[in-house]
Amino acid sequence: MNKLKLHNTLGNKLEEFIPINIKNIRVYACGPTVYNYAHIGNARMAVVNDLLVCFLRTIYPKVTYVSNITDIDDKIIAASEEKNIPIKELTKKFTDIYNEDMSVLGVSLPDIQPKATDHINEMIELTKLLIQNNFAYEKEGHVLFDVPKFKDYGSLSGRNRDEQIIGSRVEVAPYKKDPTDFVLWKPSPAPKPGWESPWGFGRPGWHLECSAMSEKTLGLPFDIHSGGADLIFPHHENEIAQTCAAHNNTHDLKSFAKYWFHNGFVNVEGEKMSKSVGNIRLVNELNKEFKGEVLRLTLLSAHYRQPLNWTRNIIKQNSTMLERFYRNLKDLENIDAYKDNDQIDDVVIEGLYDDLNTPKVIAELNVLSNQLSSADNKMKSRIKYNLLEVGKIIGILQNNPDTWLGYGKSAILDETTIERLIKERNEARGNKNFDLADQIRDELKEKGVEIEDTKNGTIWKSV
């Protein structure tokens, strides 16, 4: 029996996943700040977590997946002012675009997608608790978390407070008692948006929302808390401090979430993706050029914790691979997907159990694909079963092969015309008039129709 192992950032090692409550696995992923189009890095987080949740669902009867939308934040305020669009309108627009773009990549909506602005009260209550427990203090309209009081601060990211102060490159705000203290609540002078609170009109600090929303939607403790690797510090470190301190569980960091799951970064053509370099790859743009399934497979072509270097070349390679799988499925269209024990081959599925090793899984699918040429019908049936069932988990190969490959569909020519031309060409071939035959083929190619002569006759597809 396979056991799921996941890398836990809290402890920094591979651990067997043991659910808190086997009847309901609870997962929280830090979602996007919605002030712009999502880029391929956002997509990696969404796809990896979608895979995690989808795989968990094959093991456990119920999984509750929560991923938030951050809809109040300095960058949003700045974007709203710059574009002169009300914040609500801006965040609604980019939330919708985010969900749409992700769905093209085969990412399902989370079960709950809470918004920060719907949880201001919870954040205020949490802040009150922290003040009450003497882990937070108010100064100049700010409420700050008193980091030195939290002994285990830094455990997640593996750094200690002193080193951090020495290495710090930022000026310390005058209202902070300690350089590492962070904001829970801050003043928000009009026209900036804000809410009434015991500490005056203001808005929450960034880290507070995820502490509030995860507790509200999932209860404490929950199983897995995830996000991009850059969130380890300070965001997740601060979340742990807030939640544990608010509940006086400062000696048990796992009283918040048991497993911390982080995906690696996406680089672009070997460089960090950043606005200054101008190499941000937006999902919205990529979706216009490539099939979502190709992008998804490309995102899963490296292990989720490894950096992924996003280049045109790897998209092309994965596209070719995916097309081959679909050709396999096309060749297998008259074979039923079936396997005696109704189980995915162990050698194939074990990669997923081993910290979601998708490159291993994909490699094993290729091994199966290579066996097709010499397979009998029983074997073919098994291979088809594996392709489809594993594809279901990792989010590929669920389309109709004909549709995916473009067989029998053309945007330019109508079917009758194509069939007539193919017939004329085959007549020409029969008469050994190959010049005419090739001429017809070229003509079709020009109109985006490619033909293949198979032993069952000529078939055509759009390219």
Next chain:
RNA sequence: GGCUCGGUGGCAGAGUGGUUAUGUAGGGGCCUGCAAAGCCUUGCACAGCGGUUCGAUUCCGCUCCGAGCCUCCA
């Protein structure tokens, strides 16, 4: 400066103390009138230097190089 994580064949990317990763690209061949697809076949690897070992790409140490975080960031 501190804390992480890496350096595998043209490219991408797993893994392992001794045996083929896998894909893609390239070479050769088969099939085809020719294509396309398919099939067969074939190069090319484990940054460097030490150590442990019968044996290391895999473990340990050092060196070099790269990336991320420490400030908003997926």
